[in-house]
Amino acid sequence: MARKLMKGNEAIGEAAIKAGCHLFFGYPITPQNELPEYMSKRLPEIGGTFVQAESEVAAINMVYGAAGTGSRVMTSSSSPGISLKQEGISYIAGSELPCVIVNIVRGGPGLGGIQPAQSDYFQSTKGGGHGDYKLIVLAPSTVQEMVDLVQEAFDLADKYRNPVMILGDGMLGQMMEPVEFKEREIKKVDHSSWATVGMGDREKPNIVNSLYLDPQELEDHNHKLQRKYDEITANEIRYETYNCENAEIILIAYGTTARIVQDVIPMAKEKGIKLGLIKPITLWPFPYDVFNDYVDSTKAFLSVEMSMGQMVEDVKLAVNGKKPVHFYGRSGGMIPTPEGILENVIEVLGGLE
Secondary structure: OOOEEEEHHHHHHHHHHHOOOOEEEEOOOOOOOHHHHHHHHHHHHOOOEEEEOOOHHHHHHHHHHHHOOOOOEEEEEOHHHHHHOHHHHHHHHHOOOOEEEEEEEEOOOOOOOOOEOOOOHHHHHOOOOOOOOOOEEEOOOOHHHHHHHHHHHHHHHHHHOOEEEEEEEHHHHHOEEEEOOOOOOOOOOOOOOOOOOOOOOOOOOOOOOOOOOOHHHHHHHHHHHHHHHHHHHHHOOOEEEEOOOOOOEEEEOOHHHHHHHHHHHHHHHHOOOOEEEEEEOEEEOOOHHHHHHOOOOOOEEEEEEOOOOOHHHHHHHHHOOOOOEEEEEOOOOOOOOHHHHHHHHHHHHHHHO
């Protein structure tokens, strides 16, 4: 199949459509606006439905309703907009409904700026809304990965009846790269046991609910959810490693930052420094166990982020005090440079001698 040059935000939209998503509810916010704009044009062409809601709160509750029918549905926003959706996201997770949520992250806190950032890591992976729930969080680092992971996200959402978040950033959303839309079978899932699609031949209607007034019933529900999260953790962790065998320092980075780190590795080699990279693709569940493969052979770990330091906490949990863990980050829309990262690597190495 021929490759096509597309902007990241638009590629997400086309990937969702090819995955069988015919419903989109959203509200404008920079830097993800090209995605709802693209869906507003494409969905009517295929008999789908696009609604620009009156607010982010309204949009996520429209997703809640559509997901209750078992339909493939998506919404998107950028950081402050995702914050407004958090109550609805918790309801969707609590009701065990499948959907895909795209966050093209911008700098914060507050209104912040419209430049790329990774400062929504905590919000995405630690449950930005209320209660004990988890999102599957996928972090692409290229436009092609955006396409592939969006299509995979719908399958995972259906498989586990759980919201899946695509965590990108303003740079990935705006950049243009060649992409290929591979032929994928849209997996048919039987939603009849829970979806609100009419009585059919059932004796009782299906009811979508996240309200449990009896505390024992709610605790039982939480245990049921946790068993599902344990299953996801056992089966769905995704990551990539580069050059980690006998690396002096292993860098950990995801998304746009992982692309930059890959440029640092050959620069360091010219200076006689061997660097490795662990690139988490699932930010939740986080690939804790892969660190065990390298903790004995490396001198230290360095988390590189477009934030003030968020993923570094999961890196510390993974390393568990066995080796030093360092952090290098830029924030507010500032993007780490290969030169800045390499300078920090040299500083870390100097401190270890």
